[in-house]
Amino acid sequence: MISKSLLPFLCLLAVAGPAQAADILAIKVGRAETISHGTIEHAVILVEDGRIVMVGEDLPIERGIEVLDRDPEWTVMPGLVNCYSRVGLDSKGGNDSRPMQMASGELYPASEDFAKVLEAGVTTLGLYPPGNGIPGQSVVVRPSGETAGEMILADGAYLKVLARSSASSKKMIRKGFEKADDYTEKEQKAREKWEKAKEKWEKDKKKKDDKEEEEDGDQKKTFDPYVAPEPDDQATAFQALRDGELRALISISDSASYLHFLDAIDDEEFTWDLRVPVTRELNLFHLAGKIGEAGRRVVMEPTMSLHPATMRQRNLPAELATAGAKLVLIPRSDSVESHEAWLRHTGELVALGLPREVALRAMTLEAAEVLGMGETLGSVDEGKAANLVFFDGDPLEPGTNIEAVMLDGRFVTEEVDR
C-alpha cells in the first residue's frame, strides 16, 4: 500500500539525499511511543540503512520513498531491551572473583531461543556471565545472526558484582580495588625505575658521545621503551571501573546487602547500577528514599511483592520509581514464555500504580543505559538503530498483539504486506 499523500514540494531527505528505494522505508503508524519525547500521533518514521533518520507527526513523505501505512491501526515502540539475561546460555559459574571473564565467550548463536525472544519484541539482550561472587562482564547482542560476530554489539558492557551481607562478599569487592591500588603503586615504581634507568643511560650516552665521538661501539642507539608490568585480572577490571571504562551492575538481595555494599566500596567512585530480584517479601522499600534520592538505576522484574509477614501487596518498582530511582524492567525469567509475557506483566504493574511512561522507558531506553548504549538504542529517535516493535493496540494492554518486529531496519517477523 503506497501512501497517497505524497508531497513532492517538501524534501525530507536533506541529510540522506535522494531516495534509494531499497534502503529507505517510511512507516506511518497511528501512534509512536518514542520514549525520549513522548507519544506522537499519526507518526511517520523514516528508516534508512538500519537506522531511524527521521521521526515526526504526519511528516510529508518524498515521492518515491516506499511507505508502509498502518495509520491508525498500529502503535510502535522501540525494540525491547533485556539488559540482564542468560537467554541461550547454559554454563555454570563459581563463587569467586573473575572480573575479566566475558559472557561473550559462551555465546551460542545456534540457540533457538534468540529467534523466539526476538519475535516477542526483544531486539537487544545484555547477557551476563554465570556465577556468584564477581563472575565477569556482560555482552550486548542482537538476538539474530549466524555467528557470534554478527550478534555482538558490544562486549564488556558491565561487570556483574554480587553483593551480599557477608564478610566474603565485602572482602571480594574491597580486594578488587586494593588490587588496583597495588597495581598502580607497582606500575608507578616500575615507571620511576625505568625513568631513572633511562636518565642514567642518556647521561652515559652523552658522556660516551662526548668522549668517544668517533668510536662506533656496541652502545645501543636507543633505550628500550617503557613496558608497564602486566596487571592481573582484578587490577585490570577494577582500574577500568575507576577510570570509567567499565561500569558495574551490583546485584543485591535486600536492603541490608545494599548498605553492606555501600560500606564495602566506602568512598570509591565508579559508575554502577543496581540489580535486585523481586522476591516475595523483598524489603527494599526501606531504602526507596535513599536509592531514589541518589537517582540510582534499578533493574527489577515486573512483579508485585508482599509487605513482609502480610498479604498486603507492594508495587516496589513503582515505589522506587516514585522515590526518584531510574527503573529498569526485565522479564521475570529467562524463559521464552517470560519474554512473551513481559509486556503483560509490566502492564499489570502499570494498572497497579506504576506510571506508564516510566514502565515503557524501563523496558527500552533505561535498559539501554545499563548497557552503556543509551546513545544508540532504546528510543524512536533520529540516529538510533531501527529496532522497532509494532502492535495492533496499546503495548501494555493484555489483548494487544505484536504485528511486526524490526531489527536494524529489517522486519524479522513474517513478510509484512506493504
Place this chain on the structure above:
Amino acid sequence: MSTHETLFATLAVTLLGSVAPADPAQPWTADDEPEESEKAPVEIEDYYFAVTGGDVHAAGGEVLRGATLLAKNGKITHIGYDVEIPGVDYFADMPQEDRNFVTETLDATGLRVYPGLVAISSSGLMGASGDFADTADPFHQNLVLALGGGITSTGASRGVVKLKRYVEHDPPRDYDFGGIVLGESTYVSLSWSGRSPSGKASLREKLTAAADYLRVYRQWEADVKKDKELEEPRKTGVDSSILAILKGEVRARFGADDRDDLLGIARLAQEFGFRPVIKGCREGWTVADELGRAGASAIITPRSRRDKNEDLVREGGSSIENAALLHAAGIPIVIEPQSGGVNLSGIVGRDILHLPVEAAFAVRGGLSEAAALDAITIEPARMMGIGHRVGSLAVGKDCDLIVTDGDVLHYQTFVQYAVVDGELVYDKEKELFYAHIRPRAQGEVAPPEKLDAGENPEEQEDEGDGGEDPGEEGEGEDSGDDGGDEEADEEEEGDEAEGDGGA
C-alpha cells in the same frame, strides 16, 4: 491532609533542623531556588536528641520526674531540669539553612524513660550470629521486635552488639556497621562438672600451669625494669585463654546448676584468684555465701525449674527465691529468659522479647525491683565489659534508652519508643507488630491507662468524670480490628488494609 501527617505531629517527634519548608503546604517557590544554589549548605556537625517530660530512671536508681535528657552525637550530655535544647531553647530563630546541627525531640510526658535493656545473650536479633560489622541486617524483623521488647544491646555467640536499626534521615546519614559492635566476646567458657572427673582434673592442671607461669612472668616483669636484657619467660604448655582469665582480662564462664559443682567452682576460683561467672546456678541459693565469697557472678533464669535430688538430705533443686538469695549474698545477678531467640509461635512470655517478665519472676521470689531492673540493664553490661557505655542513663554514656507506658516490670507495659545512639529507632505506633494493642490516641503522648486485674473496667464505667473512659480501652472493644488498622497502616503510606488471607 492524610492521617499520616496528623499522626506524625501527634507523635511529637519533630525534626527541627531538617524539615526544609516551614509550611509543608507551601512548597519552595521558584524564587527560593537561586538563593539556595548560591549559598553552599552548612554542613551538619552535631546531632542533638532530647527526651522531654518523662520520668527518667537515671543511674543509681534515681527517678527524675518530668525531666529532660539531652544527647549530643549519641552521648548523653544532660539529665535534669532546666536543660536548654539547641534549636528549641536557643538558636530557635536561626534559619534552618544556617544551622550546623540537627535537633530531634521526643515528648515523653506521661511516660517513663529507662536505659535500653541489655540481653546477656540472644540469637538472631540482627539476622546474624557474629561478625556483625559484615553480616548484620539493620532491617531485620527480629531487630525491630527486640527493640519493641526494650533491648538495645545484646551479647551474642561472638561479641557484643548494639541493636541499631537503619533509620532514614533527612539530611541522610551513613549507617556505620563498625559502630554497632560494642566489643568482642569477653568470656571464656569452661566446664566443671561432677559428671566429668577427668575434665575437672584437666582444668585444674591448666589453671596450675597458667598460675605457675604467671608467677614467673610477674617476677620477670619486675626484674626486666632493672635488666632490660632479661628474656620473657616462655609460654610453652600454657593455655592462653586460661592465662587471660588469671590476668583478669576475660572472665571464666561456667554452666553449672548442681550444688557440688557450684562449690567446686567457688573453691577453684578462690584458689586461683579469678571471679567466675556461673550460668544456670539453679542450686546457687543453697551455697550463696560460698559463691559470694568467691566473687562469683550469676546468670540466672528465675523460672527455670530443677527437681531436688531426693537421694540427698540437704537442700536442693531450683527455687524461685534464687535471685533474691544470691543477690543478698552480694552476687551480681544477670537475668536471662529461657529462650534467647525470638519466638512468635504463640506461647508467650518466655523468649527474649519478654526479658522483663523473667525479671518480674525474680521479684516474685523476693528480689527488689531495683535489683531486677539492674539485672537486665547495668549488670549484664558490666559483665560484658560495656558498663561504661550502656546499661544506665548517665552523662557521658551512650544515649540508648527506651520510653515505656508504665513500669517496665509490669506485664502490660509496652515500649513506646526506643532510642539507640541518640537516634529514634523504634516507635510502637509505626510498626505493624504492636500498634494495634492499646494504641496511643491521636493527640496524646501516653496511651490510655492500663488497669490491673483487680479493677473491673465495666464497673468503672460510671465513675468517669466526663473525661475519657479508660475502661473502654481496657475492654478491648476499641482496640479490635478497626481501631488498630488505621494506626498500623500508617507505616505503609496509607495502603489499603491488608487482606486477611481468607477467614
Place this chain on the structure above:
Amino acid sequence: MVGLAAFTLCFAALGSLADPKPPTAVVCDKLLTMDASDRILSPGMVWMEGGRLSYVGAPRAVPAGFERVELKGWAAPGLVDLHTHIHSGGWGDTNDMCRTVNPELRSAPALRPANRKLEVACAGGVTTLLGIPGSGTNISGFGVLYKAKTSGGFDSSVMAAVGGMKVAQDSNPQGRAGDFGFGNSRASMSWALIDVCERALGARRDGRFDPALEDLARVLTRELPVLIHTAGSDGVVNTARMWKRRYDTRCTISHGSFDGWKAAKAVAEWGVPVNHGPRTVDYYSSRNGRVNGTSAEYVAAGVPLFSLNTDSAVIPQEEFFLQGSMSARYGAPSYQMLRAVTIHPAQVFGIDDRVGSLEEGKDADVVVYSGDPLDPRSRVERVWIDGELQYACERGGQVF
C-alpha cells in the same frame, strides 16, 4: 527450703493447722469475688467452715471458735484449668494409641493425688483441674476433675472421676491413631467421630447398654461436657459445626490457636465457648503483620465464657495465671482474663456451683496473693482448698 518434707514438718508444728478444717476467717486488703456482680471489696473477708465459704463480704466481727487470719494482699478464688495433663505427675499416661476413637478410656485411674507437680501448681494458685488424656486419637477418653491438694488421697481430691470427654479434631491425631492408618485425613477423622456418636445414640435409642459407649451417650444427651482440641480457623468452624450444630453438646473449643480467632465471630454466634491456650498470640498464620493477641480477639468477638488453659505441662501448671497476664498484655482486658482463669472455666464445665468464685456456699478454695493475681511479681501467700490450708509461703518456704 522447698522440700515437701519441710512443708509437712511445718504443718505438724502448727497446732492450729493440725485440724484439717478449722473454721477460718481471712481478712485481706482486697477481695476479688469474681461473682456475677463482680464484687470487689477493699478490704474484704471470707469465712471458711466445713470446707465451704460461709461468708464473703466486708470485714465484720468473727464468731468464737474461728481462727482469724489477717493478711496483706488480695484474695481471689482458686484458679480453674480445664486443659491439663499433669494428673499422673508428668507426661505419662496421656495417650492410648490403639484405636481411632476411645470413648471407653478414663484418666481417673492415672491420677496420682498430691503429686509433686500439683504441689507447685497449688503454689501458683491453681486449685481445680481437669486432667485429660492427650490428643493422639480422635476421642482419647474422659478426663478427671480434681483439686490440686498437697495432701490427701483420691477421694478427697476428686470432684468427678468422669469429668468430661476429650476429643481431638485437628492436626495432632491426624495420621497417628488407629491400627490401619485410619484417621489420616480430616474426612476419615470426621467419619470416625460421627460413626461412634451415631452408635452411642443408637445404643441409647435401642435401650442397649454398651459400657464403651455409655459415657459418650451422656455427652450426646448434654449430661456431660466435652472439650475439643482443635485449631486454625477451619478447624474451629468444623468443630463447632459438628459438636454444636449437629449434636448440640455442651462443647468447648480448646486451643483455638493460630488463626482460629478469625472464626471467633462464627463460634460466638453459635454460642460455643472457647478454652484458649497454650498459644495466646498468633503471628504467622494470620499474616496481617501483627502480633495478634488471640485472647483479645476472641473476647472482642463476643465468644461466651472465654477461658484459658496451660495444656500443662506444655506450660508449667503453676504459670497458669501468666496465660491471663500475657493475654492482657496483648490486648485483652485484664479483669476479663481473671474471669478466664476462674469463673468462666467453672461455668463451662458446670462446676460453678462449687468453684470459680468466692460466694457463700461454694467450696472454700481461696488464694491470697501479695498483689494483682496476674502480676508475675505477686507471690502466692496462701492457698486453701476445701477450707484446708494447702500452702503457706512463709511457713514452708516459697515454692513458686
